[in-house]
Amino acid sequence: MLDKLTQLPEDSILGLAAACRVDPNPHKVDLTVGIYMSEAGICPVFDAVRLAQQALIEEETTKAYMPPAGDATFNTGMQRLVMGGDSPALAAGRVSSIQTPGGCGAIRIGAEVIHAAAPDARVWVSDPTWPVHIPLLGSVGLSFETYRYYDPAEHGVNFEGMVADLQQARRGDVVLLHGCCHNPCGADLSLEQWGTIADMAERQGFLPFVDIAYQGLGDGLETDAAGVRLLAERLPELIIAASCSKNMGLYRERTGAAIFVCASADNARALVSQAQVAARRIYSMPPAHGALLAGRILSDEALTANWEDELQAMCRRINGLRTSLMSKLQQHSDRDFSFIEREKGMFSFLGLTPAQALALREQHSVYMLDSSRINVAGVNGANIDYLAEAVGKVLRGEAA
Ligand SMILES: Cc1ncc(COP(=O)(O)O)c(C=O)c1O
Known part of the structure; x- marks a missing residue:
């Protein structure tokens, strides 16, 4: 019965993230999945979560x-x-x-x-x-x-x-x-x-x-x-x-x-x-x-305050990245990217064609969805210049 079932294609977003993980290019940039990444390129555990977790482990009496x-x-x-x-x-x-x-x-x-x-x-x-x-x-x-x-x-x-x-x-x-x-x-x-x-x-x-x-x-x-x-x-x-x-x-x-x-x-x-x-x-x-x-x-008032502070810092970082990304992209191309600064949260479309998104992936190891949706939080000080340069080259139709 089960042998009738065939292999399904991978989830479009998770599949791209998996491809990025195995890409050996040391300059690769992963802008695929919607998770918050810190400046160090990791998805951090909130301090308030760590504290709540320690208290929970000590107090927990059941797994019912x-x-x-x-x-x-x-x-x-x-x-x-x-x-x-x-x-x-x-x-x-x-x-x-x-x-x-x-x-x-x-x-x-x-x-x-x-x-x-x-x-x-x-x-x-x-x-x-x-x-x-x-x-x-x-x-x-x-x-x-x-x-x-x-x-x-x-x-x-x-x-x-x-x-x-x-x-x-x-x-x-x-x-x-x-x-x-x-x-x-x-x-x-x-x-x-x-x-x-x-x-x-x-x-x-x-x-x-x-x-x-x-x-x-x-x-x-x-x-x-x-x-x-x-x-x-x-x-x-x-x-x-x-x-x-x-x-x-x-x-x-x-x-x-x-x-x-x-x-x-x-x-x-x-x-x-x-x-x-x-x-x-x-x-x-x-x-x-x-x-x-x-x-x-x-x-818990203290934990709430701790959590809110960290969340606000993340929010400020994302909005700061939006401003930096806009100006870096404008340095490397003659397009108006001011919309990136106006938009909110983790995502924006860069406004590229699927072929350009593919070229970024194949020629520069810059991974975004075919729609050119990027996770802004995947940008950081170490990859922003490489990313903006690569986008500029692809927009001009230059080879890597
Ligand atoms: C628009 C939107 N809604 C809901 C979710 C649900 O997220 P989760 O099930 O991980 O809490 C996500 C996660 O990416 C999302 O982007």
């Missing part, structure tokens, strides 16, 4: 199953982190959540709940979006529509196109939005534009589903959540998928939360029961370690 909704301290901490401590919806008890295996788990649980409520729901996704959104939502049986989002010519959000397309979204439809630091393009909505989306959701009755995987890495924890908080203030219902992978560096611990903003406290409780039953069908209980660390960090 987690409750189906996960750790209560974690859930409360995540609700406050995303919604803000003064959220009216939180105060009204209209918010509930369950701990999930990463932001991916939260997206999948959100999709399960949507499917239970409206099996025929169409999910509107941005063009482009993070490719993994499609299998995560589609495997539940939801169908897709696309709205225009990124304008490659202008290197920014095509908001007119987005609004025109979303005018066709109706009650019973879901609109998937990136809370901040859009993956793959780095172009985010302004607060005014979030307001327009809230107006449309109110008028047309669609349900926003906000994926916020990079809170704290764009402009800071509060500013990055301003859009999702605006929706939560204005609308009766909202689903949020949050992740601690990037902003706490807990990638491998699979730590996330599916958060439900509901019309009533009763409905918020009902949503937890729905989400738990959905989780039972897939993985039963969430993993403990990451959520126990995150819960501890979010509930």
